[in-house]
Amino acid sequence: MIALQPGDCHAFEAAGRRFVYLAPSAAVMAIDDASAAVLDTVAARPHSRDELVAALAARHAADEVDEAVGELVRVRALARVEMPHRPAPKVLPLTPIPLATMVMNVTNQCNLSCAYCYEYGEDKIVQTENGTQPKWMSEETARASVDFLLRESGRVAHLTFFGGETLLNFKVLKFAVPYAKARAAELGKEIDFSLTTNATLLKPEIIEFLAEHNFGVTISIDGPRDLQNKFRLFHNGAGSYDLVAPKIKALMARHRGRPIGARVTLTRETLDVRRIYEHLTSELGFWEVGFAPVTSAPGRAHALGEGGFDEVLAQFRDLAGDYRDAALEGRHHGFGNVHETLGEIHKGASKAWPCGAGFGLLGVSTAGDVALCHRFAGSDDHKLGDVRGGIDRTAQAAFLDTHHVANKTDCQTCWARPVCAGGCYHEAHTRYGTTERPNLHYCEWIRGWTDTCLRIYGEIAEANPGFFRQFEATYEAPQPS
Amino acid sequence: MKHLSPVNDKARRVMNAIEPGAAPAQAGASLADASPKSSAEAGDVVALQQPRAPQQPPGPHIPLGCATIFSPGWEVDRTGGTAGLCQPVERDLFDCHFGCYWPAQVPDQLNHAPTWTGKCAAAQKDWRKIDLIFP
Numbered sequence: 001m002i003a004l005q006p007g008d009c010h011a012f013e014a015a016g017r018r019f020v021y022l023a024p025s026a027a028v029m030a031i032d033d034a035s036a037a038v039l040d041t042v043a044a045r046p047h048s049r050d051e052l053v054a055a056l057a058a059r060h061a062a063d064e065v066d067e068a069v070g071e072l073v074r075v076r077a078l079a080r081v082e083m084p085h086r087p088a089p090k091v092l093p094l095t096p097i098p099l100a101t102m103v104m105n106v107t108n109q110c111n112l113s114c115a116y117c118y119e120y121g122e123d124k125i126v127q128t129e130n131g132t133q134p135k136w137m138s139e140e141t142a143r144a145s146v147d148f149l150l151r152e153s154g155r156v157a158h159l160t161f162f163g164g165e166t167l168l169n170f171k172v173l174k175f176a177v178p179y180a181k182a183r184a185a186e187l188g189k190e191i192d193f194s195l196t197t198n199a200t201l202l203k204p205e206i207i208e209f210l211a212e213h214n215f216g217v218t219i220s221i222d223g224p225r226d227l228q229n230k231f232r233l234f235h236n237g238a239g240s241y242d243l244v245a246p247k248i249k250a251l252m253a254r255h256r257g258r259p260i261g262a263r264v265t266l267t268r269e270t271l272d273v274r275r276i277y278e279h280l281t282s283e284l285g286f287w288e289v290g291f292a293p294v295t296s297a298p299g300r301a302h303a304l305g306e307g308g309f310d311e312v313l314a315q316f317r318d319l320a321g322d323y324r325d326a327a328l329e330g331r332h333h334g335f336g337n338v339h340e341t342l343g344e345i346h347k348g349a350s351k352a353w354p355c356g357a358g359f360g361l362l363g364v365s366t367a368g369d370v371a372l373c374h375r376f377a378g379s380d381d382h383k384l385g386d387v388r389g390g391i392d393r394t395a396q397a398a399f400l401d402t403h404h405v406a407n408k409t410d411c412q413t414c415w416a417r418p419v420c421a422g423g424c425y426h427e428a429h430t431r432y433g434t435t436e437r438p439n440l441h442y443c444e445w446i447r448g449w450t451d452t453c454l455r456i457y458g459e460i461a462e463a464n465p466g467f468f469r470q471f472e473a474t475y476e477a478p479q480p481s
Numbered sequence: 482m483k484h485l486s487p488v489n490d491k492a493r494r495v496m497n498a499i500e501p502g503a504a505p506a507q508a509g510a511s512l513a514d515a516s517p518k519s520s521a522e523a524g525d526v527v528a529l530q531q532p533r534a535p536q537q538p539p540g541p542h543i544p545l546g547c548a549t550i551f552s553p554g555w556e557v558d559r560t561g562g563t564a565g566l567c568q569p570v571e572r573d574l575f576d577c578h579f580g581c582y583w584p585a586q587v588p589d590q591l592n593h594a595p596t597w598t599g600k601c602a603a604a605q606k607d608w609r610k611i612d613l614i615f616p
Contacts, residue, residue, distance in 0.1 A: 002613055019488065027492035035484040068484045074499050075485060082615040348491020461488050 003046035004069065007079035010415040011039055012451060014458025020077050021454050024088045026350040026418035028457065029075065034060045034068040039077065046081045085413075090406035091352070093359070096393065098154035101361040103374040104145055106137045106172050107164040108366055112198055112240060114231045116267055116294045116302045118375060118426065119164065125429065126365075126378040133378040136169050137366040141387070142176040145364050148387035149191075150183050156190045162363075162374045167201035170209075177213050196220060196263070198232065200240055202247040211255040218261045219248060223276035224283070230270055231302065245284065252285045259287035261336065266312060267294045267302040273315035281334050290336035291316070295427050298441070309445040317452050324456045327467050341419065341453040342460075346471040350418035351405065357425060358384065358399050362391070372399070372435070375426040382435070408438040416443075416450045588614040 010021045011031075018036040020029050031039070037056050041047055047055060049069060053062045060068075072078040108119065108126070118124060126133065137145075149157050159180055161173055177193055184191040194216030210217055221244065222228045229239025252260060262280045266273070273291060280286045293312055296303040304312065319335050326333035333339075355361070357373040364370055365378035368387040376382035384399065385392035405411055405421040414420070422428070422438035423446065429435050460467050482503055487493040493504035588594035593614070600610035 020485075022492075022495070025491055025495050026489075027495040028488040029485045029492045029495075030488055032484045071482050071484045075495060080613075082613070084615055346489050348489050348494070350491070458488070 003048045003081040004052070004073070004078050005042050005046040005081050006039060007072075007076045008413075008415060009077045010451065010454070011036075011043075012454050012458065014455045015462040017458065017462060019454070019458050020075075021345075021415065021450075022075060022077060023415045024350050024418055026345070026348040027075070028345065028348070028454070028461075029077075030458075030461075031072075031077075032068070034064045035072055035077075038065065038068050038072060042078065087406060087412060090404050092397070092400055092404070096152075096391070096396075097359045099149060099152035099157070099360065099362060100154070100356065101158040101160060102145065102149040102153075103160045103162050103361065103363045103377070104137065104142070104176075105162050105164065105363065105365050105374055105377045106142070106166055106169040107135060108133060108378065109135050109168055110163060110165040110198075111168060111200055111234065112165065112232055113235050114233065114265075116231055116265060116296065116300075118295050118430070125376060125382075125426075132367070133369075134366045137172050137368075139172060139175045141366070141368040142172045143179060144368055144387045146176055146180040146183060148364075148370075148390070150180070150187055150189060152391065153189065155188075156192075157184065159191060159193050160374075161193070161195040163196075165201065166195050166197050167206060170201070170206060174209065177209075181213075192216070194218065198240065199244040199247050199251070202244075202251055204250075207251050207254045210251070211257060214257040215255070216258050216261075217251065217255065218263050219244075219286075220265070221248070221262050221280065221284075222264055222270055223272070224279040227270040227272065227276060231265070231267065248284050260285075261288040261290060262286040264289060264291045265294050266291050266304070268304055268308050269302060271304075271308065271311055271315070273312070273319055277319055277335065286334060287332075288334040288336045288339070290340070293442075295424070295430050297430055309442055313445055313448045313452075316449060320452055320456060324459055327456075327460050328464050330464060330467060337449075338453060338456065341450065342457055342468075343471045344419055345453060345457045346468045348418075351421040353400070353403055353405065354421040354423050354425070358396060358403070372425060376429075402436055407436070410440060410443075411438050414443065414447070416447045419450055420446045 008023045010023070012019050012021065018031045018033075018039075020031055020039070021027075022029070034056075037060060038052060041052060041055050049066070052069065053065050056065050069078060110117070110119070119126070146159070149159060159176075161176075163169070166173075173195070180191050180193075193213055195210075196218045197220070199219045199221065220232075222230070222232055225239070225241040225245075228241040228244075232240045234240060262284075264276055264280070270276075276291075277289050280289050291312075293304050293309070294302055298305075316337065320338045323333040323335045323338045353359075355373075357363075357376075361373055362370050362384065363372065363374035363377035364387055367378070369378060369380075369383050370385040370387060370391060371377045371379060371382045372384065383392070384395050403422075403425070405417055408422045411417045411420070411422055423442065424439065425435035427439050428437045431437075431439065431441060482496060482500065485496075487496050487504045496504040588597050590597055597614060598611060601607040
């Protein structure tokens with residue numbers, strides 16, 4: 001009889017129940033005692049059907065074991081020993097995927113000089129100071145970019161303004177937004193706007209503009225004064241906290257149409273997730289806080305070393321417990337990283353590419369070059385056309401082919417590949433010099449974090465499943481009060 | 482399904498793909514395997530000694546040998562059936578193994594799988610103990 005072993009899945013426990021997360025389908029299934037006993041038994045070593053029946057005879061009848069084995073085999077949570085690996089087929093889109101989001105780098109200049117910045121720091125890709133890209137996007141390029149977005153998008157288009165410091169080129173926003181609205185109306189499409197800013201240049205006129213056009217605003221901020229002032233400095237070395245805090249409060253007071261989020265860069269020296277979260281939500285009033293470990297080549301002073309990722313994970317787990325408690329009571333909690341991962345788990349997202357860069361999302365440089373995303377905008381090596389000539393479909397097809405998760409051998413045996421698919425291209429480029437490599441330096445972190453979120457998902461699914469309605473397409477989010 | 486229950490939407494779609502209608506209404510099913518077999522036997526080795534093997538569809542079964550040269554008394558009996566074989570059909574395994582000119586049908590017992598038949602003392606009785614070997 002053929003021996004059975006665990007299949008391509010991850011078993012976990014939540015709220016006293018057992019679950020499996022299946023790869024590559026990303027299905028989450030609750031399993032009963034008999035199935036759990038089967039999986040536990042084969043996890044120790046492979047067992048044949050007869051051995052399983054014998055091993056579990058005290059607790060489960062042979063018929064029950066047979067049935068459980070049959071069901072587990074059919075969903076591929078159990079597999080036969082020595083069965084050759086069957087890779088998921090590599091399916092490439094046959095027709096172009098509509099552009100959903102265009103990130104427009106309106107300038108590559110910045111009034112801060114954060115030491116970890118990927119655009120100006122030691123790991124930069126694009127020659128931002130004396131390169132071929134202009135410092136400021138012109139109105140003409142902005143117009144061509146908007147036309148490009150509305151030409152390539154489906155019914156709904158998202159336009160994100162980015163920098164450098166985006167608001168250094170507020171002039172081009174003032175031009176592009178009304179132009180985009182008018183063009184979208186002519187074409188019968190919907191368009192919305194967002195931007196990322198360091199908040200140093202917010203002033204009443206700008207706040208009014210953001211509120212009037214209902215911008216989704218994300219503010220780059222690292223936390224309370226001492227942490228913010230470690231890296232987010234002006235060119236003269238002065239910290240930016242005291243300048244940005246009152247401006248952020250003024251923005252919150254006026255702009256209430258959409259939730260305002262904070263984006264925190266975590267470094268070795270600013271690793272205090274709970275304190276940062278508490279400060280940004282309670283003191284400054286952010287609705288949501290997202291944390292991202294700094295992108296960095298290994299060995300940089302601010303880089304998170306091996307132990308650093310473990311520490312981030314431990315702190316994330318701690319704060320994620322608060323999110324879970326709030327969710328069980330149906331309350332909002334602003335820990336964006338959990339929220340985002342739960343959304344992906346609920347939908348059962350199984351990614352062929354780690355993100356939409358290169359097809360659903362494109363970055364546009366100040367000159368109008370189209371690139372994978374804003375982090376590559378202006379890099380000749382990662383160019384996918386330009387806004388005037390359109391997307392270079394040959395380059396795009398080659399990109400999708402070479403970056404498919406099926407090409408990433410290391411990922412084929414990882415149960416977390418449906419949510420990760422190898423991780424950020426820019427991170428990989430910084431670490432390994434190529435966007436094609438999976439980010440092997442944070443595999444343990446991704447698996448640990450996905451496991452944490454799966455447990456939370458299981459607990460919420462047991463006690464308050466209605467919480468997940470917000471992740472479904474027809475749901476309308478409540479506005480922050 | 483009795484032992485597994487879907488939690489997220491994708492799990493419902495997977496179940497509906499396996500057994501149409503198994504999980505409550507979500508769109509998008511199914512490339513279905515239309516003949517559900519929720520038993521461990523679904524993946525078992527099929528042999529003629531079983532009264533009717535679970536993987537075999539009902540209807541006429543025509544036994545076929547492995548070679549173009551017919552070795553009488555092994556594949557079919559003189560009536561064309563399998564009831565009167567002079568040796569059980571499982572004996573074929575060892576015919577290929579020892580006497581046949583086509584050694585690729587069995588594992589390489591010198592190098593790759595020296596203990597392949599270690600648990601099989603008598604082919605008629607013990608053939609199930611011979612495991613599949615994948616190259």
